[in-house]
Amino acid sequence: MTLSKSTLHLKRLGIDTYKEAVVYMREDCHVCLAEGFEVQARVKVSLGERSIIATLNMIKTDFLDQGRASLSEHAWHLLAAREGDEITVTHAKSIPSLSLVRSKIYGNALSGDNFCEIIKDITFGRYSDIHISSFLTACAGGRLSSQEIIELTQAMVTVGDRLSWPSDIVVDKHCVGGLPGNRTTPIIVSIVAAFGLTMPKTSSRAITSPAGTADTMEVLAPVELDALTLQNVVKKEKGCIVWGGSVSLSPADDMIIHVERALDLDSEGQLVASVLSKKIAAGSTHVLIDIPIGPTAKVRSQKKAHLLKDYLESVGKSLGIVVKIIFSDGTQPVGRGVGPALEARDLVSVLKLAPDAPQDLRERSLVLAGHIIEFSPDVKEGEGLGIATQILDSGQAWEKFQRICEAQGGMREIPKAPFTYVYKAKKRGTVMNIDNRRLALVAKFAGAPSAKAAGIDLSIFLGKNIEKGDGLFTVHANSPGELAYALGYLHDNADIITMQEG
Numbered sequence: 271m272t273l274s275k276s277t278l279h280l281k282r283l284g285i286d287t288y289k290e291a292v293v294y295m296r297e298d299c300h301v302c303l304a305e306g307f308e309v310q311a312r313v314k315v316s317l318g319e320r321s322i323i324a325t326l327n328m329i330k331t332d333f334l335d336q337g338r339a340s341l342s343e344h345a346w347h348l349l350a351a352r353e354g355d356e357i358t359v360t361h362a363k364s365i366p367s368l369s370l371v372r373s374k375i376y377g378n379a380l381s382g383d384n385f386c387e388i389i390k391d392i393t394f395g396r397y398s399d400i401h402i403s404s405f406l407t408a409c410a411g412g413r414l415s416s417q418e419i420i421e422l423t424q425a426m427v428t429v430g431d432r433l434s435w436p437s438d439i440v441v442d443k444h445c446v447g448g449l450p451g452n453r454t455t456p457i458i459v460s461i462v463a464a465f466g467l468t469m470p471k472t473s474s475r476a477i478t479s480p481a482g483t484a485d486t487m488e489v490l491a492p493v494e495l496d497a498l499t500l501q502n503v504v505k506k507e508k509g510c511i512v513w514g515g516s517v518s519l520s521p522a523d524d525m526i527i528h529v530e531r532a533l534d535l536d537s538e539g540q541l542v543a544s545v546l547s548k549k550i551a552a553g554s555t556h557v558l559i560d561i562p563i564g565p566t567a568k569v570r571s572q573k574k575a576h577l578l579k580d581y582l583e584s585v586g587k588s589l590g591i592v593v594k595i596i597f598s599d600g601t602q603p604v605g606r607g608v609g610p611a612l613e614a615r616d617l618v619s620v621l622k623l624a625p626d627a628p629q630d631l632r633e634r635s636l637v638l639a640g641h642i643i644e645f646s647p648d649v650k651e652g653e654g655l656g657i658a659t660q661i662l663d664s665g666q667a668w669e670k671f672q673r674i675c676e677a678q679g680g681m682r683e684i685p686k687a688p689f690t691y692v693y694k695a696k697k698r699g700t701v702m703n704i705d706n707r708r709l710a711l712v713a714k715f716a717g718a719p720s721a722k723a724a725g726i727d728l729s730i731f732l733g734k735n736i737e738k739g740d741g742l743f744t745v746h747a748n749s750p751g752e753l754a755y756a757l758g759y760l761h762d763n764a765d766i767i768t769m770q771e772g
Contacts, residue, residue, distance in 0.1 A: 276301050278339035280355045282346065289525045291315075291324040291345035291395045293359065296334050301359050312398060315341070316358040317349045323362050323396045348395060367391045368401060374408040380418060385425035392522045393429050402529045406540065414539035419581060420588045422539065426547035427589075431497065431518040433553040435504070437468040441642050442554040444545050446561045446578070447479075448568030450710045451605040451728070453613040455483045456490075456511050457620055457635040460671035461661050462642050463509030469642075470504045472514035472552050474524075478531045480713035480725055481610045484513035489614040489722050492679035503677040510674060519551035520544075538574075542581045549591065556592040556645040560638060562600030566706040569600065596641060598634065602704045602732050605631035609718035609725015611684050612746065618684070621668040630731070636662065687723035687746035689753045693760060695736045699769035704732065708766045712745065716756040721748040730767065742767055 278301055283294065293315050295302055307313065311326045324345050334340060339359070341351060351357070367387040374380055380388075388405060391397055397405070414422065443458060455471060462469045473483035473493075484493050493513040495503065500517060503510040515524055523544050530540060549557045559582055561575050562568070569575050579595040586593030605616040605628040619627035620635065639662075640654030649657065661667050675681040709726065717724030727744040730736065745760075747753035760766070 276305065276358050276360055277356050278359060279337055280351055280353060280357060281334060281338045281340050282353050283340040285340070285342050287342040287344055288528055289344055290342065290399055291322050291348060292327055292342035293324040293345065294327050294329055294334065294340040294342075295359070296336065296338075297328040297330050299336060299339070301339075302328070305359070305361060307359075312362045314360050314362045315345065315349065316360070317351055317355055320349050322348045323365075323394075325398050365391055365396050365401075371401070371405045371408060374413070375404065377413070379415060380421070382421035382424060385418075385422045386428060389422075389425045389429045389522045392525055399529050399532075402526060403533055406526065406530050406533065406535055406537065409539055410535050410537040412538070414537075416581070416584060419539045419542050420585050423543040423547050423550070423585055423589060426520045426522055426543055427550045430521045430551055432551050433470065433497065433501070433517075433519070435468055435470070435553045439556055439645055439647075440468045440470065440552075440554050441556045441558070441645055442469065442471065442549050442552060443558040443560065443638060443642060444549070446541070446559070446568050448564070448566070448706055449562050449600055450480065450603040450608040450706055450713065451613055451616065451631075452562070452603070452634070453481070453483065453486050453605065453617050454631065454635040454638055456487055456617050456671060457631070457662075457667065458639045458642065459509040459511050460621060460667040460674065461635070461639040461658050463507060463674065464661050464666040464670040465643050465646075465657065466508065467643065467646060468504060469509040470500065470552055471509065471511045472500075472517065472519060472548065473511060474514055474527075476719045480608055480710050480718035481613055482719070483511065484515075485610045485719040485722070486613040486617070487511045488513070489610045489684055490618070490682055491675035495678060503674065507670065507674045507677050509670070510678060512678065514548060520547040523548060538578055538581055541578070542585055546582065546585055546589065546591070546593070550589060554591060556594075556642075557586065558594050558596065558638060558642050558645075560596055560598055562598045564600030564602070564706065565703075566708075567600030592645070594641060594645075596638075600706075603706060603709065603728060604628075604634055606728045607725060608710060608713040608728070609716070609723070609746065611686070611723040612725045612727055614684050621662070621671050623663065623665070623668070632662075685723040687721075687748055689747045689750060691745045691753055691757060692741040693743050693745060695738055695740045695742055695769070696764075697769065697771060698738045699736055699771045701730050701732055701734045701736060701767060702770045703768035704730070705766045705768075708763055712756050712759060712766070715752070715759050716745050716747045717749070717752040721752065724748055724752065736769060
């Protein structure tokens with residue numbers, strides 16, 4: 271193997287760093303010594319005509335042979351690399367847009383062009399997670415003006431692809447979140463598409479929750495569709511439910527959300543830009559946004575809910591889309607299942623009109639679908655719920671859902687977890703409180719969403735009378751170890767379900 275001053279040959283290690291580009295090199299390799307690299311340095315990695323900016327991680331053992339380097343899976347994908355390819359590693363140039371981030375840190379306003387530069391550098395992988403977290407922190411806590419939120423949203427749309435449709439009305443919905451099991455989207459898309467409105471639904475995977483809509487839908491059908499396939503599905507069936515990450519719509523958003531949630535930041539400006547940029551990029555003209563309000567939901571007060579409502583409506587209007595906001599009950603989970611397969615079971619039971627289908631999931635889906643149907647100029651206000659109910663009860667929604675699944679690649683069987691444990695009440699009483707956040711953590715510790723069948727199956731709701739020994743919920747897991755992990759968390763958090771004795 272002939273080596274030049276700054277070249278190395280690739281070995282694939284299969285390291286997943288989510289959306290962060292990382293290059294792995296021996297501490298004593300000739301490139302590190304020649305270039306004077308230090309750990310965590312930002313370096314330029316080139317392969318043929320492609321190049322990326324990556325964070326350098328150093329290896330002190332013989333895990334890599336001399337003359338070899340490796341990349342994180344994200345970097346491997348960006349460079350379209352193959353085992354044995356020769357890469358060049360050099361010092362990265364400074365990133366001019368970081369001066370704009372520093373300016374924002376000191377309280378200065380940013381323009382639309384400024385935001386475009388920042389978002390472009392994030393999208394192209396020039397920012398490390400530290401750089402992104404600095405940008406997010408500088409924008410959090412009400413530091414974005416209304417105009418800046420508009421400019422940021424537009425920048426996130428501009429730096430990415432944008433879908434267009436022949437329909438005059440293209441609808442979408444979003445739930446601000448925080449409620450386990452709230453898997454209304456596939457039901458809504460089926461009802462709305464059966465009605466005849468165009469609804470190209472791009473959904474997210476879970477980052478910190480036990481399931482995103484894409485994770486749940488993937489139990490039932492393929493969701494990683496490219497833009498052309500997505501458009502063909504919608505052309506044929508009027509709707510789809512796919513993973514947004516498979517199409518380049520507002521591509522910076524997933525990277526920003528990943529860091530934002532790790533920081534546990536709750537920035538209204540970033541939330542508005544995130545939600546609306548995805549909807550606009552998907553070609554939506556009319557968007558319904560559900561804001562659940564509850565003590566352990568994402569939005570915990572009427573004050574914050576109204577602030578978000580004002581932002582979402584005003585930014586939507588400025589960017590040319592109709593945004594309608596509704597407030598809903600966020601005090602407890604929706605449906606019974608929490609986790610991809612269990613949520614898939616619930617939504618299918620609603621669509622199939624099963625006698626044991628969770629009625630709260632059915633009712634919430636119908637209300638939201640009704641509001642979306644009222645975007646049609648042929649439907650008067652107040653008529654949407656009745657139309658949605660008729661479509662669901664007639665079986666049209668179930669037929670449409672099956673056709674959407676087939677168009678996306680074929681409908682799948684719902685898996686079941688091999689290990690379960692019924693968590694029982696230790697006393698008699700009435701259910702007074704359910705901690706949404708910690709209940710979701712139980713499902714995560716059981717293995718969701720990576721283990722599709724893992725999660726929890728609820729047997730309770732607020733106000734239900736419980737006898738000692740009654741099952742409160744059942745934990746589902748794919749292995750004894752994951753089940754034990756979830757039960758260990760439950761042992762230390764027995765107050766996830768609060769009951770009034772008597």
